[in-house]
Amino acid sequence: MPSDLTSGRDRDKDAHTSPSPKDPMTTPEPPTPVPAPRTDIYARIRRAAPVLVVLFCAGLLVFVAIIHPFSKPPVAIEVRTPLVASEGDPTAAYVWLHNGGGSDVLLSASTPAAATVVLQQWQTSQPSDGTQTVGHPVTVDRLDVPGFGDLRMQPGGDQLLLSGLVEPLRVGQSIAITLVFERSGTRTVQAEAQTYETIADRLLPPRLKVSNGN
Template sequence: PLAPAPALANDDGAHAEVTAGTITVSDAWARATPGAAKVGGAFLTLTNKGDADRLLSASADVSETVELHTHVMDGTVMKMRQVDAIDLPANGSVALRPGSFHVMLIGLKAPLSEGQSFPLTLTFERAGKATIEVTVKAVGAMGGADHKPGHGAMPGMTMPDPAAK
């Protein structure tokens, strides 16, 4: 595997992207956590310009445990579930975002404060490791403008399906 490229800073001081093999990791952010919250979530975009690969794990020093999670509907309630890996299609991309796949930070050692950042290391099956700086945004941040209302549950929350009557 290729060594991770250095992180590049963009205009707002956030680190824009890093590359491992054929995979580019970009737009890494986390929500600030309120008070004594012990869980948080990190979100990012994975773009693969090669053969299919898989995100196998993530690690960060800000929490005791780091897991890959997704949201699933259980009847009319959205619940989080740990996943063994996240598939990256050949020449495709996967967005880890609120209400979908995400990196779960469990047992936070300190609150995540807006404006701070922390390193997150991702391990891919084929591409090896990439470490990116994750920028902490406001508590209610949703990332880009393409997210659906009602899919922004804070980690640990269950939300009713807004489509269920």
């Protein structure tokens, strides 16, 4: 009998502690999540690729259109017929700068054969009395070399003035002259020493030939 009584008590206890399937206080199990439909991102990229390419090309064209006006064509300077007068101190040197590219500027020149070299530009002026114009060389800090053009130094024109010669120059002797350009950098040429008359014959057209320098 005691065992039956104990079993009955256990059944009553289980009845009080175990919730009924229909008990409204019972927490329902969460629903199984339904996976979201997968988006094919690669397909979207493929569809948008032509538009992206067009936009990139348009931006590149705009960039080039903005930058191009400020760019300069490359310089292509060729130094021709470098000559230096063998008479006197100071004396003059002449070079023919042929430029097959964009514009440049001759900034300075030097030579181990002289203490100083200055750039000189030939300038003309009209006297106040109305007589014939006269010309003379003027020391400048630069000589422009036009794009796709020439800077031709010659007697009665632009020149390099050498002062403080280390020793007198002899006809046929060559001296090194270094030219410094704004864009082309440094160029060193060998200038041949000749008389003014020979230099004029080589550099001047017949109607302008002179028998001496300046």
